[in-house]
Amino acid sequence: MTETLLAQPEADDRAPAKRLFIKTYGCQMNVYDSERMADVLRPLGYATTDTAESADFVILNTCHIREKAAEKVYSELGKLREMKDKRAAAGAGSMTIAVAGCVAQAEGEEIMRRQPAVDLVVGPQAYHQLPELLTRTARARGERIGADFAPNAKFDALSAEGAAARGVDGPTAFLTVQEGCDKFCTFCVVPYTRGAEWSRPAADVLAEARGLAAKGVRELTLLGQNVNAYDGQAVSGEGVWSLAQLARALAEIPGIARIRYTTSHPNDMTEDLIAAHGDGPDRIDALMPYLHLPVQSGSDRILRLMNRKHGRQAYIDLIARIRAARPDLALSGDFIVGFPGETDRDFEDTLDLVRQVHYASAFSFMYSPRPGTPASGMGAQVPDAVARERLHRLQALLFEQQTAFNASQAGKVMNVLFEKKGRYGRQAIGRSPYLQSVHVEDADHLIGQIVPVEILDGQQNSLKGRLIGA
Ligand code: SAH
Ligand code: SF4
Numbered sequence: 001m002t003e004t005l006l007a008q009p010e011a012d013d014r015a016p017a018k019r020l021f022i023k024t025y026g027c028q029m030n031v032y033d034s035e036r037m038a039d040v041l042r043p044l045g046y047a048t049t050d051t052a053e054s055a056d057f058v059i060l061n062t063c064h065i066r067e068k069a070a071e072k073v074y075s076e077l078g079k080l081r082e083m084k085d086k087r088a089a090a091g092a093g094s095m096t097i098a099v100a101g102c103v104a105q106a107e108g109e110e111i112m113r114r115q116p117a118v119d120l121v122v123g124p125q126a127y128h129q130l131p132e133l134l135t136r137t138a139r140a141r142g143e144r145i146g147a148d149f150a151p152n153a154k155f156d157a158l159s160a161e162g163a164a165a166r167g168v169d170g171p172t173a174f175l176t177v178q179e180g181c182d183k184f185c186t187f188c189v190v191p192y193t194r195g196a197e198w199s200r201p202a203a204d205v206l207a208e209a210r211g212l213a214a215k216g217v218r219e220l221t222l223l224g225q226n227v228n229a230y231d232g233q234a235v236s237g238e239g240v241w242s243l244a245q246l247a248r249a250l251a252e253i254p255g256i257a258r259i260r261y262t263t264s265h266p267n268d269m270t271e272d273l274i275a276a277h278g279d280g281p282d283r284i285d286a287l288m289p290y291l292h293l294p295v296q297s298g299s300d301r302i303l304r305l306m307n308r309k310h311g312r313q314a315y316i317d318l319i320a321r322i323r324a325a326r327p328d329l330a331l332s333g334d335f336i337v338g339f340p341g342e343t344d345r346d347f348e349d350t351l352d353l354v355r356q357v358h359y360a361s362a363f364s365f366m367y368s369p370r371p372g373t374p375a376s377g378m379g380a381q382v383p384d385a386v387a388r389e390r391l392h393r394l395q396a397l398l399f400e401q402q403t404a405f406n407a408s409q410a411g412k413v414m415n416v417l418f419e420k421k422g423r424y425g426r427q428a429i430g431r432s433p434y435l436q437s438v439h440v441e442d443a444d445h446l447i448g449q450i451v452p453v454e455i456l457d458g459q460q461n462s463l464k465g466r467l468i469g470a
Protein backbone atom coordinates (compact mmCIF):
# COMPACT_ATOMS: atom_id res chain seq x y z
CA MET A 1 0.00 0.00 0.00
CA THR A 2 2.73 2.43 1.03
CA GLU A 3 4.64 1.51 -2.10
CA THR A 4 1.79 2.18 -4.45
CA LEU A 5 1.09 5.48 -2.75
CA LEU A 6 4.74 6.50 -3.03
CA ALA A 7 4.66 5.57 -6.68
CA GLN A 8 2.27 8.42 -7.36
CA PRO A 9 4.01 11.33 -9.01
CA GLU A 10 4.07 14.57 -7.11
CA ALA A 11 2.33 17.48 -8.70
CA ASP A 12 5.50 19.49 -9.06
CA ASP A 13 7.01 21.30 -12.01
CA ARG A 14 9.18 18.40 -13.08
CA ALA A 15 6.50 15.74 -13.33
CA PRO A 16 4.90 15.76 -16.77
CA ALA A 17 1.19 16.32 -16.29
CA LYS A 18 -0.91 13.22 -16.68
CA ARG A 19 -3.96 13.74 -18.80
CA LEU A 20 -7.46 13.32 -17.47
CA PHE A 21 -10.55 13.18 -19.65
CA ILE A 22 -13.99 13.28 -18.03
CA LYS A 23 -17.16 12.80 -20.06
CA THR A 24 -20.29 13.90 -18.24
CA TYR A 25 -23.82 12.66 -18.81
CA GLY A 26 -27.06 13.53 -17.02
CA CYS A 27 -27.93 16.34 -14.67
CA GLN A 28 -26.12 19.38 -13.35
CA MET A 29 -25.19 17.51 -10.19
CA ASN A 30 -23.04 15.30 -12.38
CA VAL A 31 -21.46 18.39 -13.92
CA TYR A 32 -20.60 19.61 -10.42
CA ASP A 33 -19.26 16.19 -9.44
CA SER A 34 -17.08 16.01 -12.56
CA GLU A 35 -15.49 19.33 -11.64
CA ARG A 36 -14.84 18.08 -8.13
CA MET A 37 -13.28 14.85 -9.43
CA ALA A 38 -10.89 16.96 -11.49
CA ASP A 39 -10.12 18.92 -8.30
CA VAL A 40 -9.24 15.84 -6.22
CA LEU A 41 -7.08 14.43 -9.01
CA ARG A 42 -5.18 17.66 -9.69
CA PRO A 43 -2.81 17.18 -6.71
CA LEU A 44 -1.90 13.78 -8.19
CA GLY A 45 -0.62 15.49 -11.30
CA TYR A 46 -3.68 15.17 -13.53
CA ALA A 47 -4.56 18.01 -15.89
CA THR A 48 -7.77 17.84 -17.91
CA THR A 49 -7.72 17.32 -21.67
CA ASP A 50 -10.43 17.57 -24.33
CA THR A 51 -10.08 14.16 -25.97
CA ALA A 52 -10.16 10.62 -24.71
CA GLU A 53 -7.47 9.47 -27.20
CA SER A 54 -4.69 11.31 -25.47
CA ALA A 55 -5.82 10.68 -21.89
CA ASP A 56 -4.06 8.55 -19.28
CA PHE A 57 -7.19 8.43 -17.19
CA VAL A 58 -10.72 8.47 -18.62
CA ILE A 59 -13.78 8.86 -16.41
CA LEU A 60 -17.32 8.44 -17.70
CA ASN A 61 -19.63 10.21 -15.25
CA THR A 62 -22.88 8.49 -16.08
CA CYS A 63 -26.65 8.90 -15.82
CA HIS A 64 -29.20 6.16 -15.22
CA ILE A 65 -32.39 8.20 -15.54
CA ARG A 66 -33.57 6.78 -18.88
CA GLU A 67 -32.59 3.62 -20.72
CA LYS A 68 -30.94 5.55 -23.56
CA ALA A 69 -28.69 7.40 -21.14
CA ALA A 70 -27.52 4.17 -19.52
CA GLU A 71 -26.98 2.31 -22.80
CA LYS A 72 -24.83 5.15 -24.19
CA VAL A 73 -22.31 4.29 -21.53
CA TYR A 74 -21.76 0.77 -22.82
CA SER A 75 -21.25 1.89 -26.42
CA GLU A 76 -18.82 4.58 -25.25
CA LEU A 77 -16.94 1.96 -23.24
CA GLY A 78 -16.62 -0.18 -26.36
CA LYS A 79 -14.89 2.72 -28.14
CA LEU A 80 -12.65 3.40 -25.16
CA ARG A 81 -11.59 -0.22 -25.06
CA GLU A 82 -10.32 0.04 -28.66
CA MET A 83 -8.38 3.19 -27.80
CA LYS A 84 -6.93 1.54 -24.74
CA ASP A 85 -5.78 -1.50 -26.75
CA LYS A 86 -4.32 0.69 -29.51
CA ARG A 87 -2.38 2.75 -27.02
CA ALA A 88 -0.97 -0.31 -25.30
CA ALA A 89 -0.05 -1.89 -28.66
CA ALA A 90 1.75 1.29 -29.73
CA GLY A 91 3.70 1.31 -26.46
CA ALA A 92 2.17 4.71 -25.67
CA GLY A 93 1.43 3.85 -22.07
CA SER A 94 -1.68 2.60 -20.35
CA MET A 95 -5.14 4.12 -20.20
CA THR A 96 -7.12 3.74 -16.99
CA ILE A 97 -10.88 3.69 -17.44
CA ALA A 98 -13.32 4.53 -14.65
CA VAL A 99 -17.10 4.56 -14.62
CA ALA A 100 -18.60 7.01 -12.12
CA GLY A 101 -22.09 8.35 -11.46
CA CYS A 102 -25.51 6.79 -11.31
CA VAL A 103 -24.95 3.85 -13.70
CA ALA A 104 -21.92 2.94 -11.59
CA GLN A 105 -24.10 2.99 -8.48
CA ALA A 106 -26.94 1.03 -10.06
CA GLU A 107 -25.04 -1.58 -12.05
CA GLY A 108 -21.41 -1.61 -10.87
CA GLU A 109 -21.03 -5.39 -11.01
CA GLU A 110 -22.66 -5.59 -14.42
CA ILE A 111 -20.33 -2.93 -15.86
CA MET A 112 -17.34 -4.97 -14.72
CA ARG A 113 -18.82 -8.08 -16.30
CA ARG A 114 -19.88 -6.49 -19.57
CA GLN A 115 -16.72 -4.49 -20.16
CA PRO A 116 -13.48 -5.93 -18.78
CA ALA A 117 -11.55 -2.87 -19.98
CA VAL A 118 -13.08 -0.92 -17.08
CA ASP A 119 -10.50 -0.54 -14.32
CA LEU A 120 -12.69 0.92 -11.62
CA VAL A 121 -16.25 1.81 -10.76
CA VAL A 122 -17.08 4.61 -8.36
CA GLY A 123 -20.54 5.66 -7.18
CA PRO A 124 -21.67 9.29 -6.72
CA GLN A 125 -20.84 9.37 -3.01
CA ALA A 126 -17.34 7.93 -3.29
CA TYR A 127 -15.38 10.42 -5.41
CA HIS A 128 -13.09 11.33 -2.54
CA GLN A 129 -11.86 7.71 -2.75
CA LEU A 130 -10.71 8.17 -6.36
CA PRO A 131 -7.02 8.70 -5.57
CA GLU A 132 -6.99 5.55 -3.46
CA LEU A 133 -9.03 3.49 -5.93
CA LEU A 134 -6.68 4.60 -8.66
CA THR A 135 -3.71 3.12 -6.84
CA ARG A 136 -5.53 -0.16 -6.52
CA THR A 137 -6.40 -0.68 -10.14
CA ALA A 138 -3.89 -3.48 -10.45
CA ARG A 139 -5.54 -5.36 -7.64
CA ALA A 140 -8.53 -7.64 -7.27
CA ARG A 141 -11.77 -6.80 -9.08
CA GLY A 142 -13.82 -6.45 -5.90
CA GLU A 143 -11.62 -3.68 -4.58
CA ARG A 144 -12.28 -1.58 -7.61
CA ILE A 145 -15.81 -0.71 -6.69
CA GLY A 146 -16.41 2.27 -4.47
CA ALA A 147 -20.13 2.57 -3.91
CA ASP A 148 -20.57 3.90 -0.41
CA PHE A 149 -23.75 5.73 0.46
CA ALA A 150 -22.43 8.39 2.77
CA PRO A 151 -22.61 11.84 1.21
CA ASN A 152 -21.26 13.42 4.38
CA ALA A 153 -17.99 11.48 3.93
CA LYS A 154 -17.77 12.64 0.34
CA PHE A 155 -18.34 16.30 1.11
CA ASP A 156 -16.15 16.26 4.23
CA ALA A 157 -13.30 14.88 2.18
CA LEU A 158 -13.92 17.27 -0.68
CA SER A 159 -14.11 20.21 1.73
CA ALA A 160 -10.85 19.07 3.31
CA GLU A 161 -9.27 19.48 -0.11
CA GLY A 162 -10.13 23.08 0.53
CA ALA A 163 -12.73 25.23 -1.14
CA ALA A 164 -9.71 27.04 -2.51
CA ALA A 165 -8.77 23.94 -4.51
CA ARG A 166 -11.86 24.31 -6.66
CA GLY A 167 -11.18 25.25 -10.22
CA VAL A 168 -13.59 27.77 -11.72
CA ASP A 169 -14.56 28.32 -15.31
CA GLY A 170 -16.04 31.78 -15.79
CA PRO A 171 -18.33 33.89 -13.60
CA THR A 172 -20.98 31.23 -12.94
CA ALA A 173 -20.67 28.09 -10.84
CA PHE A 174 -22.71 25.14 -9.66
CA LEU A 175 -22.72 24.43 -5.95
CA THR A 176 -24.27 21.21 -4.67
CA VAL A 177 -26.05 21.84 -1.36
CA GLN A 178 -28.34 18.81 -1.16
CA GLU A 179 -28.25 15.28 -2.50
CA GLY A 180 -30.59 12.36 -2.75
CA CYS A 181 -34.34 11.99 -2.75
CA ASP A 182 -36.98 10.53 -0.43
CA LYS A 183 -39.92 11.10 -2.76
CA PHE A 184 -39.89 7.78 -4.62
CA CYS A 185 -41.82 8.79 -7.70
CA THR A 186 -42.67 5.40 -9.18
CA PHE A 187 -40.78 6.01 -12.46
CA CYS A 188 -37.53 7.33 -11.03
CA VAL A 189 -34.15 5.76 -10.18
CA VAL A 190 -32.73 8.74 -8.28
CA PRO A 191 -33.75 7.58 -4.78
CA TYR A 192 -31.87 4.36 -5.51
CA THR A 193 -28.77 5.81 -7.20
CA ARG A 194 -28.27 8.88 -5.01
CA GLY A 195 -29.66 7.62 -1.73
CA ALA A 196 -31.67 9.46 0.93
CA GLU A 197 -32.11 13.24 1.12
CA TRP A 198 -29.13 14.84 2.77
CA SER A 199 -28.15 18.50 3.11
CA ARG A 200 -24.66 19.90 3.52
CA PRO A 201 -24.06 22.02 6.63
CA ALA A 202 -24.57 25.72 5.83
CA ALA A 203 -21.05 26.60 7.01
CA ASP A 204 -19.51 24.25 4.42
CA VAL A 205 -21.65 25.69 1.65
CA LEU A 206 -20.73 29.25 2.66
CA ALA A 207 -17.02 28.39 2.76
CA GLU A 208 -17.15 26.94 -0.73
CA ALA A 209 -19.13 29.94 -1.99
CA ARG A 210 -16.61 32.40 -0.52
CA GLY A 211 -13.84 30.54 -2.31
CA LEU A 212 -15.76 30.77 -5.57
CA ALA A 213 -16.52 34.47 -5.10
CA ALA A 214 -12.82 35.12 -4.47
CA LYS A 215 -12.14 33.59 -7.89
CA GLY A 216 -14.56 35.90 -9.67
CA VAL A 217 -17.77 33.91 -9.54
CA ARG A 218 -20.81 36.22 -9.60
CA GLU A 219 -23.65 33.74 -9.99
CA LEU A 220 -24.25 30.56 -8.00
CA THR A 221 -26.65 27.82 -8.98
CA LEU A 222 -27.45 25.79 -5.88
CA LEU A 223 -28.00 22.17 -6.80
CA GLY A 224 -29.94 19.30 -5.30
CA GLN A 225 -32.28 16.58 -6.52
CA ASN A 226 -34.77 18.30 -4.22
CA VAL A 227 -32.93 21.49 -3.53
CA ASN A 228 -35.85 23.29 -1.91
CA ALA A 229 -36.02 20.52 0.70
CA TYR A 230 -32.65 21.82 1.93
CA ASP A 231 -32.35 21.55 5.72
CA GLY A 232 -28.64 21.70 6.44
CA GLN A 233 -27.14 22.40 9.83
CA ALA A 234 -27.34 26.11 10.69
CA VAL A 235 -24.09 28.07 10.90
CA SER A 236 -24.57 28.37 14.67
CA GLY A 237 -24.53 24.57 14.86
CA GLU A 238 -28.00 24.63 16.42
CA GLY A 239 -30.99 23.68 14.36
CA VAL A 240 -31.23 23.77 10.60
CA TRP A 241 -31.52 26.37 7.87
CA SER A 242 -34.05 26.36 5.06
CA LEU A 243 -33.02 27.08 1.49
CA ALA A 244 -34.26 30.67 1.86
CA GLN A 245 -32.04 31.16 4.92
CA LEU A 246 -29.07 29.68 3.09
CA ALA A 247 -29.70 31.89 0.04
CA ARG A 248 -29.92 34.97 2.26
CA ALA A 249 -26.50 34.26 3.79
CA LEU A 250 -24.99 33.49 0.39
CA ALA A 251 -26.35 36.75 -1.02
CA GLU A 252 -24.30 38.64 1.58
CA ILE A 253 -20.99 37.30 0.29
CA PRO A 254 -19.22 40.15 -1.53
CA GLY A 255 -19.20 39.45 -5.26
CA ILE A 256 -22.17 37.08 -5.27
CA ALA A 257 -24.81 38.98 -7.23
CA ARG A 258 -27.08 36.20 -8.48
CA ILE A 259 -28.46 33.04 -6.96
CA ARG A 260 -30.41 30.29 -8.68
CA TYR A 261 -31.44 26.87 -7.46
CA THR A 262 -32.56 23.66 -9.10
CA THR A 263 -34.43 21.21 -9.00
CA SER A 264 -37.40 21.96 -6.80
CA HIS A 265 -40.30 19.75 -5.79
CA PRO A 266 -43.73 21.43 -5.57
CA ASN A 267 -44.34 20.07 -2.06
CA ASP A 268 -41.16 21.66 -0.71
CA MET A 269 -41.95 25.16 -1.99
CA THR A 270 -42.18 26.78 1.43
CA GLU A 271 -43.67 30.16 2.33
CA ASP A 272 -40.29 31.62 3.28
CA LEU A 273 -38.86 30.68 -0.11
CA ILE A 274 -41.82 32.23 -1.93
CA ALA A 275 -41.43 35.36 0.20
CA ALA A 276 -37.74 35.49 -0.70
CA HIS A 277 -38.81 35.86 -4.35
CA GLY A 278 -41.37 38.51 -3.45
CA ASP A 279 -41.42 42.24 -2.86
CA GLY A 280 -41.80 42.30 0.92
CA PRO A 281 -39.25 42.66 3.72
CA ASP A 282 -38.04 39.06 3.20
CA ARG A 283 -37.06 39.63 -0.43
CA ILE A 284 -33.62 38.47 -1.52
CA ASP A 285 -32.50 40.72 -4.37
CA ALA A 286 -29.94 38.24 -5.65
CA LEU A 287 -32.54 35.51 -6.12
CA MET A 288 -33.25 35.30 -9.85
CA PRO A 289 -36.91 35.36 -11.02
CA TYR A 290 -36.74 31.93 -12.57
CA LEU A 291 -37.94 28.65 -11.14
CA HIS A 292 -37.62 25.09 -12.36
CA LEU A 293 -40.63 23.35 -10.87
CA PRO A 294 -41.38 19.99 -12.51
CA VAL A 295 -44.92 18.65 -12.47
CA GLN A 296 -44.49 15.63 -14.82
CA SER A 297 -48.18 15.32 -15.74
CA GLY A 298 -51.37 17.36 -15.73
CA SER A 299 -53.61 14.41 -14.94
CA ASP A 300 -54.57 13.69 -11.34
CA ARG A 301 -54.92 10.01 -12.11
CA ILE A 302 -51.39 9.80 -13.52
CA LEU A 303 -49.94 11.98 -10.76
CA ARG A 304 -51.35 9.48 -8.28
CA LEU A 305 -49.87 6.53 -10.16
CA MET A 306 -46.57 8.40 -10.27
CA ASN A 307 -46.70 8.86 -6.48
CA ARG A 308 -46.01 12.57 -6.96
CA LYS A 309 -47.85 13.37 -3.71
CA HIS A 310 -49.50 16.47 -5.18
CA GLY A 311 -52.47 16.98 -7.49
CA ARG A 312 -52.94 19.11 -10.57
CA GLN A 313 -54.84 21.93 -8.87
CA ALA A 314 -52.37 22.12 -5.98
CA TYR A 315 -49.61 22.76 -8.52
CA ILE A 316 -51.62 25.40 -10.38
CA ASP A 317 -52.53 27.11 -7.08
CA LEU A 318 -48.91 27.04 -5.96
CA ILE A 319 -47.85 28.76 -9.15
CA ALA A 320 -50.51 31.39 -8.66
CA ARG A 321 -49.12 32.12 -5.17
CA ILE A 322 -45.55 32.33 -6.47
CA ARG A 323 -46.63 34.66 -9.28
CA ALA A 324 -48.58 36.80 -6.85
CA ALA A 325 -45.31 37.30 -4.95
CA ARG A 326 -43.24 37.82 -8.09
CA PRO A 327 -45.35 38.54 -11.20
CA ASP A 328 -42.44 38.47 -13.65
CA LEU A 329 -41.15 35.07 -12.47
CA ALA A 330 -40.45 32.70 -15.38
CA LEU A 331 -41.22 29.02 -14.98
CA SER A 332 -39.70 25.90 -16.33
CA GLY A 333 -40.73 22.29 -15.83
CA ASP A 334 -40.23 18.62 -16.63
CA PHE A 335 -42.83 16.38 -18.25
CA ILE A 336 -43.14 12.67 -18.88
CA VAL A 337 -45.48 11.38 -21.58
CA GLY A 338 -46.53 7.76 -22.01
CA PHE A 339 -46.45 6.83 -18.34
CA PRO A 340 -48.08 3.37 -17.94
CA GLY A 341 -51.84 3.68 -18.27
CA GLU A 342 -51.78 7.24 -19.69
CA THR A 343 -54.87 7.70 -21.88
CA ASP A 344 -55.55 10.36 -24.51
CA ARG A 345 -57.67 12.10 -21.90
CA ASP A 346 -54.80 12.13 -19.37
CA PHE A 347 -52.51 13.54 -22.01
CA GLU A 348 -55.04 16.26 -22.89
CA ASP A 349 -54.98 17.22 -19.19
CA THR A 350 -51.22 17.70 -19.47
CA LEU A 351 -51.59 19.94 -22.53
CA ASP A 352 -54.28 21.88 -20.71
CA LEU A 353 -52.08 22.42 -17.66
CA VAL A 354 -49.27 23.69 -19.91
CA ARG A 355 -51.72 26.14 -21.53
CA GLN A 356 -52.74 27.42 -18.10
CA VAL A 357 -49.25 27.78 -16.67
CA HIS A 358 -47.22 29.13 -19.64
CA TYR A 359 -43.64 27.92 -19.41
CA ALA A 360 -40.58 29.93 -20.39
CA SER A 361 -38.78 26.66 -21.09
CA ALA A 362 -39.26 23.00 -20.29
CA PHE A 363 -37.89 19.49 -20.64
CA SER A 364 -40.13 16.69 -21.82
CA PHE A 365 -39.43 13.00 -22.07
CA MET A 366 -40.96 9.77 -23.23
CA TYR A 367 -41.44 7.48 -20.27
CA SER A 368 -38.61 4.96 -20.02
CA PRO A 369 -39.12 1.92 -17.79
CA ARG A 370 -36.26 1.62 -15.30
CA PRO A 371 -35.33 -1.68 -13.70
CA GLY A 372 -36.27 -1.89 -10.05
CA THR A 373 -38.79 0.99 -10.10
CA PRO A 374 -42.47 0.28 -9.34
CA ALA A 375 -43.75 1.75 -12.63
CA SER A 376 -41.66 -0.65 -14.70
CA GLY A 377 -43.86 -3.48 -13.42
CA MET A 378 -47.19 -1.72 -14.02
CA GLY A 379 -49.53 -3.04 -16.67
CA ALA A 380 -50.77 -0.99 -19.62
CA GLN A 381 -47.41 0.26 -20.85
CA VAL A 382 -48.15 2.81 -23.60
CA PRO A 383 -47.00 1.80 -27.11
CA ASP A 384 -43.90 3.66 -28.31
CA ALA A 385 -45.62 5.17 -31.35
CA VAL A 386 -48.40 6.65 -29.20
CA ALA A 387 -45.94 8.08 -26.68
CA ARG A 388 -43.79 9.54 -29.45
CA GLU A 389 -46.76 11.27 -31.05
CA ARG A 390 -47.76 12.76 -27.67
CA LEU A 391 -44.22 13.94 -27.09
CA HIS A 392 -44.20 15.76 -30.43
CA ARG A 393 -47.47 17.50 -29.66
CA LEU A 394 -46.35 18.50 -26.17
CA GLN A 395 -43.00 19.77 -27.43
CA ALA A 396 -44.65 21.82 -30.18
CA LEU A 397 -46.73 23.57 -27.52
CA LEU A 398 -43.77 24.06 -25.16
CA PHE A 399 -41.58 25.48 -27.95
CA GLU A 400 -44.38 27.83 -28.95
CA GLN A 401 -44.54 29.11 -25.35
CA GLN A 402 -40.77 29.40 -25.11
CA THR A 403 -40.57 31.34 -28.37
CA ALA A 404 -43.42 33.63 -27.31
CA PHE A 405 -41.74 34.27 -23.96
CA ASN A 406 -38.41 35.10 -25.61
CA ALA A 407 -40.08 37.34 -28.20
CA SER A 408 -41.92 39.21 -25.43
CA GLN A 409 -38.57 40.46 -24.07
CA ALA A 410 -37.93 42.66 -27.13
CA GLY A 411 -37.70 46.30 -26.16
CA LYS A 412 -36.93 45.61 -22.50
CA VAL A 413 -33.73 46.52 -20.71
CA MET A 414 -32.37 43.80 -18.49
CA ASN A 415 -29.21 42.95 -16.60
CA VAL A 416 -27.04 40.42 -18.37
CA LEU A 417 -24.15 38.53 -16.81
CA PHE A 418 -21.60 38.05 -19.58
CA GLU A 419 -20.11 34.56 -19.46
CA LYS A 420 -18.04 33.97 -22.57
CA LYS A 421 -17.00 35.11 -26.03
CA GLY A 422 -19.44 34.55 -28.87
CA ARG A 423 -18.66 33.01 -32.21
CA TYR A 424 -18.30 36.24 -34.23
CA GLY A 425 -15.93 39.15 -33.78
CA ARG A 426 -16.16 40.81 -30.38
CA GLN A 427 -19.56 39.26 -29.61
CA ALA A 428 -20.18 38.11 -26.05
CA ILE A 429 -22.81 35.73 -24.68
CA GLY A 430 -24.45 36.19 -21.34
CA ARG A 431 -27.53 35.21 -19.36
CA SER A 432 -30.65 37.20 -18.64
CA PRO A 433 -32.28 36.97 -15.19
CA TYR A 434 -34.60 34.38 -16.80
CA LEU A 435 -31.68 32.19 -17.83
CA GLN A 436 -32.02 33.04 -21.52
CA SER A 437 -28.85 33.22 -23.60
CA VAL A 438 -28.25 36.82 -24.73
CA HIS A 439 -25.94 37.61 -27.67
CA VAL A 440 -24.43 41.09 -27.74
CA GLU A 441 -21.96 42.61 -30.25
CA ASP A 442 -18.79 44.40 -29.13
CA ALA A 443 -19.12 43.25 -25.55
CA ASP A 444 -16.26 40.79 -25.06
CA HIS A 445 -14.51 43.23 -22.70
CA LEU A 446 -17.44 42.81 -20.29
CA ILE A 447 -17.08 39.10 -19.59
CA GLY A 448 -17.57 38.48 -15.87
CA GLN A 449 -19.65 41.64 -15.42
CA ILE A 450 -23.36 42.33 -15.04
CA VAL A 451 -24.43 45.03 -17.47
CA PRO A 452 -27.80 46.48 -18.58
CA VAL A 453 -28.65 45.39 -22.11
CA GLU A 454 -31.47 46.47 -24.39
CA ILE A 455 -33.15 43.42 -25.91
CA LEU A 456 -33.67 43.80 -29.64
CA ASP A 457 -35.17 40.49 -30.55
CA GLY A 458 -36.01 37.07 -29.12
CA GLN A 459 -35.98 33.74 -30.96
CA GLN A 460 -36.70 30.20 -29.83
CA ASN A 461 -33.34 29.61 -28.12
CA SER A 462 -31.78 33.00 -27.48
CA LEU A 463 -32.10 36.77 -27.35
CA LYS A 464 -30.23 39.45 -29.24
CA GLY A 465 -29.36 42.65 -27.42
CA ARG A 466 -27.21 45.76 -27.51
CA LEU A 467 -25.33 47.69 -24.89
CA ILE A 468 -27.17 50.80 -23.74
CA GLY A 469 -25.80 53.76 -25.64
CA ALA A 470 -24.16 51.58 -28.26
N1 SAH B 1 -35.57 15.71 -8.81
C1 SAH B 1 -36.01 16.26 -9.98
C2 SAH B 1 -35.43 15.70 -11.26
C3 SAH B 1 -35.25 14.25 -11.42
S1 SAH B 1 -34.69 13.59 -12.94
C4 SAH B 1 -37.52 16.27 -9.95
O1 SAH B 1 -38.12 15.72 -9.08
O2 SAH B 1 -38.11 16.86 -10.80
C5 SAH B 1 -35.11 14.76 -14.17
C6 SAH B 1 -36.31 14.45 -14.95
O3 SAH B 1 -36.17 13.25 -15.68
C7 SAH B 1 -37.56 14.23 -14.15
O4 SAH B 1 -38.11 15.43 -13.73
C8 SAH B 1 -38.44 13.48 -15.11
O5 SAH B 1 -39.18 14.36 -15.91
C9 SAH B 1 -37.44 12.73 -15.97
N2 SAH B 1 -37.47 11.29 -15.68
C10 SAH B 1 -37.15 10.68 -14.53
N3 SAH B 1 -37.32 9.36 -14.63
C11 SAH B 1 -37.77 9.11 -15.89
C12 SAH B 1 -38.16 7.94 -16.61
N4 SAH B 1 -38.14 6.75 -16.03
N5 SAH B 1 -38.57 8.08 -17.89
C13 SAH B 1 -38.62 9.30 -18.47
N6 SAH B 1 -38.28 10.44 -17.84
C14 SAH B 1 -37.86 10.36 -16.56
FE1 SF4 C 1 -37.05 11.34 -8.98
FE2 SF4 C 1 -39.38 12.13 -8.00
FE3 SF4 C 1 -37.19 12.27 -6.51
FE4 SF4 C 1 -37.50 13.92 -8.57
S1 SF4 C 1 -38.79 13.85 -6.73
S2 SF4 C 1 -35.65 12.78 -8.03
S3 SF4 C 1 -38.54 12.64 -10.05
S4 SF4 C 1 -38.14 10.42 -7.22
Ligand code: F3S
Binds near residue numbers: 027193194
Ligand atom coordinates in the same frame (compact mmCIF):
# COMPACT_ATOMS: atom_id res chain seq x y z
FE1 F3S D 1 -28.98 11.03 -14.06
FE2 F3S D 1 -28.15 10.47 -11.66
FE3 F3S D 1 -28.59 12.96 -12.35
S1 F3S D 1 -29.57 9.29 -12.83
S2 F3S D 1 -30.21 12.81 -13.82
S3 F3S D 1 -27.06 11.64 -13.19
S4 F3S D 1 -29.01 12.06 -10.40
